Amino acid sequence: MQENDRLTRFIIAMMVIVQILQTAGLFLFEEKRIIFVYLLVLNIVISILLLRQARQNQIRRFNFIRKINDEAENSLNATLDNMPIGVIRYTAESFEPEWFNPYVDFIYRGNESQLTAKTIQDIVVRASDEGYLAVGDRKYSIRIDEEKKLIYLAEATKEAELRGDYNDARAVIGAISVDNYDDATDLLSDAERIKINSFITSFLEDFTKEKNIYLRRLNAERYYFFSDYKTLSFLMEDKFSILNEFRTLSAEQGSPLTLSIGVSYGFDDFPNIGRVSQNNLELAQVRGGDQVVVRENAQNAHPVYFGGNSESVSQKSRTRARAVATALKTIMTESDNVFIMGHRYPDMDAFGAGVAMKAFANMTGKEAFVVYDEEQLLPDVSRAIEMLNQTEDGQSHILRLQTAKKHKKANSLLIMVDHSKTAQTLNLDFYKSFGKVVVIDHHRRDEDFPNQALLSYIESSASSASELSVELLQFHSSGRRWMSVPAASVVLAGISMDTKGFTKSTTSRTFEAAAYLRSQGADNNLIKSMMATDFEDYKQVNEIVLQAEMVADKMVLSVAPEDKKYDSVTTAKAADTLIDMAGVQAAFALSHHPNGYISISARSFNGFNVQSIMEEMGGGGHFNSSAAQIYEKPMAEVKADLIQIIKNHQEN
Numbered sequence: 001m002q003e004n005d006r007l008t009r010f011i012i013a014m015m016v017i018v019q020i021l022q023t024a025g026l027f028l029f030e031e032k033r034i035i036f037v038y039l040l041v042l043n044i045v046i047s048i049l050l051l052r053q054a055r056q057n058q059i060r061r062f063n064f065i066r067k068i069n070d071e072a073e074n075s076l077n078a079t080l081d082n083m084p085i086g087v088i089r090y091t092a093e094s095f096e097p098e099w100f101n102p103y104v105d106f107i108y109r110g111n112e113s114q115l116t117a118k119t120i121q122d123i124v125v126r127a128s129d130e131g132y133l134a135v136g137d138r139k140y141s142i143r144i145d146e147e148k149k150l151i152y153l154a155e156a157t158k159e160a161e162l163r164g165d166y167n168d169a170r171a172v173i174g175a176i177s178v179d180n181y182d183d184a185t186d187l188l189s190d191a192e193r194i195k196i197n198s199f200i201t202s203f204l205e206d207f208t209k210e211k212n213i214y215l216r217r218l219n220a221e222r223y224y225f226f227s228d229y230k231t232l233s234f235l236m237e238d239k240f241s242i243l244n245e246f247r248t249l250s251a252e253q254g255s256p257l258t259l260s261i262g263v264s265y266g267f268d269d270f271p272n273i274g275r276v277s278q279n280n281l282e283l284a285q286v287r288g289g290d291q292v293v294v295r296e297n298a299q300n301a302h303p304v305y306f307g308g309n310s311e312s313v314s315q316k317s318r319t320r321a322r323a324v325a326t327a328l329k330t331i332m333t334e335s336d337n338v339f340i341m342g343h344r345y346p347d348m349d350a351f352g353a354g355v356a357m358k359a360f361a362n363m364t365g366k367e368a369f370v371v372y373d374e375e376q377l378l379p380d381v382s383r384a385i386e387m388l389n390q391t392e393d394g395q396s397h398i399l400r401l402q403t404a405k406k407h408k409k410a411n412s413l414l415i416m417v418d419h420s421k422t423a424q425t426l427n428l429d430f431y432k433s434f435g436k437v438v439v440i441d442h443h444r445r446d447e448d449f450p451n452q453a454l455l456s457y458i459e460s461s462a463s464s465a466s467e468l469s470v471e472l473l474q475f476h477s478s479g480r481r482w483m484s485v486p487a488a489s490v491v492l493a494g495i496s497m498d499t500k501g502f503t504k505s506t507t508s509r510t511f512e513a514a515a516y517l518r519s520q521g522a523d524n525n526l527i528k529s530m531m532a533t534d535f536e537d538y539k540q541v542n543e544i545v546l547q548a549e550m551v552a553d554k555m556v557l558s559v560a561p562e563d564k565k566y567d568s569v570t571t572a573k574a575a576d577t578l579i580d581m582a583g584v585q586a587a588f589a590l591s592h593h594p595n596g597y598i599s600i601s602a603r604s605f606n607g608f609n610v611q612s613i614m615e616e617m618g619g620g621g622h623f624n625s626s627a628a629q630i631y632e633k634p635m636a637e638v639k640a641d642l643i644q645i646i647k648n649h650q651e652n
């Protein structure tokens with residue numbers, strides 16, 4: 001601005017001088033030639049002066065801009081050097097640090113962690129999770145300039161603490177149920193019952209008091225608690241060791257009590273947090289009890305399981321069976337007809353439960369059909385169908401899928417037996433065509449549960465789905481005998497298969513169900529001929545058994561010859577055979593299945609949990625009898641993975 005003023009003033013002064021000199025020239029010189037020369041010289045001098053002045057101005061301006069630039073650069077460097085924000089530039093491909101300011105040095109000075117490509121990759125990942133970078137006891141917020149590959153780190157220890165406090169303050173509601181309370185106290189004297197009640201109450205009160213948790217007793221077997229997420233995270237880190245303590249102490253008291261706990265948490269909507277905790281409790285119970293299920297009150301939140309380290313305790317209560325039988329009668333009465341379907345490749349238990357539920361529907365006055373698929377028939381079930389087909393009722397009501405579809409009406413009811421995962425159902429399209437579904441199962445409930453289920457009777461402590469179905473039959477008010485001798489025999493064969501001839505997973509209820517079926521005419525000879533093993537099948541089972549090797553302490557594993565394929569029953573029978581051998585606590589049989597996957601059957605006894613091992617392999621099942629199907633992996637890799645998981649379980 002000053003430069004411009006100076007130039008303007010200089011030009012005005014020059015013009016005034018030129019004007020004066022020209023006027024003076026005109027008066028002084030008379031001859032035109034002299035005047036011309038005079039004016040020419042004057043113009044040249046003036047132009048030279050003007051040009052000099054303009055040049056000087058330009059130099060001055062350049063110097064001024066350079067000075068400003070130098071000052072700006074110095075102050076930027078000073079800012080980068082001194083500002084309390086870390087700036088890191090990294091390479092696009094390898095995340096190597098390329099340049100960083102002194103504050104980054106300050107962040108890492110005296111700390112074990114160093115700025116490496118790995119650290120930078122972690123920082124970039126954390127930034128997308130809206131997380132903080134922790135270095136020593138300080139935390140830094142992260143901003144990333146993706147385009148310029150720049151990371152900005154600003155001290156945010158306080159902010160992170162506040163955010164942590166905010167999350168830690170989330171409300172937690174829990175529901176606790178004492179498993180097996182009715183059965184454990186049924187035959188006790190009043191004094192003994194009071195002793196057990198006082199043990200439960202004082203155990204839970206001591207525990208919650210120590211952890212600063214609010215506890216409320218609803219009745220002898222049901223409690224609720226209220227806390228915050230900080231306390232819950234301690235309990236989760238501790239893997240809810242309260243389960244083990246309670247189980248051990250109650251065993252010392254002489255009663256087989258365990259706890260099931262459902263927990264949920266969130267910021268608001270307390271009624272829903274309470275509802276989710278209640279659902280989680282039910283999930284813990286149907287998974288077999290002695291466990292905790294934690295799930296946040298948020299859409300798509302997944303449940304986290306703790307415990308489940310003891311075999312299912314008998315939780316079935318007659319009250320529940322009666323209530324389910326009553327509700328089922330109502331649902332059936334409101335339906336046009338009833339279809340019953342087992343899992344894929346239904347076994348004798350699935351088929352037996354189907355036959356029993358058909359009898360239940362008939363007792364309710366409804367027509368019912370047991371559905372099978374010719375492409376998915378096991379030999380024993382095939383023999384059972386043949387036997388039932390010899391009766392007129394069997395011919396018309398044990399139906400192939402295609403025929404069953406013709407009988408289906410808009411208001412038909414589907415009963416899923418011996419499974420609760422939709423992915424395992426005999427035919428997914430047929431299942432999807434029903435608006436009303438009831439589930440009767442003895443497997444632990446998991447995700448992939450039918451969302452149109454009106455009612456479920458799931459008891460993982462029951463020996464079989466056939467046992468559960470018979471229990472419902474017993475609570476049907478109609479006293480008439482509804483089952484033919486072959487039908488009662490098929491149902492008893494179902495219980496017999498899942499209990500390996502009444503030698504495993506039996507309770508007094510199993511024998512009550514068997515006695516009921518005998519009273520309906522179940523015939524041992526029919527059962528034996530249905531369940532007989534073919535000679536060829538027997539040889540195949542032995543082929544697998546002969547490959548057995550001990551892979552860890554009391555752990556036997558057998559891989560079937562790889563050039564042959566075996567159905568899942570053969571593999572299951574091989575595992576059944578191996579678990580009966582002396583010194584074996586868990587047995588695993590692996591084979592190539594005709595459907596292209598590798599099937600694993602796992603069996604155990606004496607408190608070893610094969611369910612969690614199979615869950616890690618992507619399958620599931622029961623504590624003592626589980627399986628998995630592995631796709632697109634070579635046998636050697638599946639075997640190595642399995643051995644590693646077995647060893648990890650043994651170490652823990």
Ligand SMILES: Nc1ncnc2c1ncn2[C@@H]1O[C@H](COP(=O)(O)O[C@H]2[C@@H](O)[C@H](n3cnc4c(N)ncnc43)O[C@@H]2COP(=O)(O)O)[C@@H](O)[C@H]1O
Pocket residue numbers: 347348349350378380418443497498568569571572573576600601602618619620621622625626627628629
């Ligand atoms: N992917 C899975 N997810 C969850 N649970 C699974 C999965 N795959 C299997 N399971 C369950 O695991 C157990 C054990 O299965 P398994 O295949 O090893 O054994 C079942 C049958 O193959 C077997 N079986 C059928 N007929 C006979 C027979 N005549 N003799 C001997 N064994 C036979 O018995 C098991 C049936 O068990 P159930 O369905 O629980 O009644 C199993 O629970 C799968 O559902």
Ligand SMILES: [Mn+2]
Pocket residue numbers: 349350418442464465498
């Ligand atoms: Mn079963």
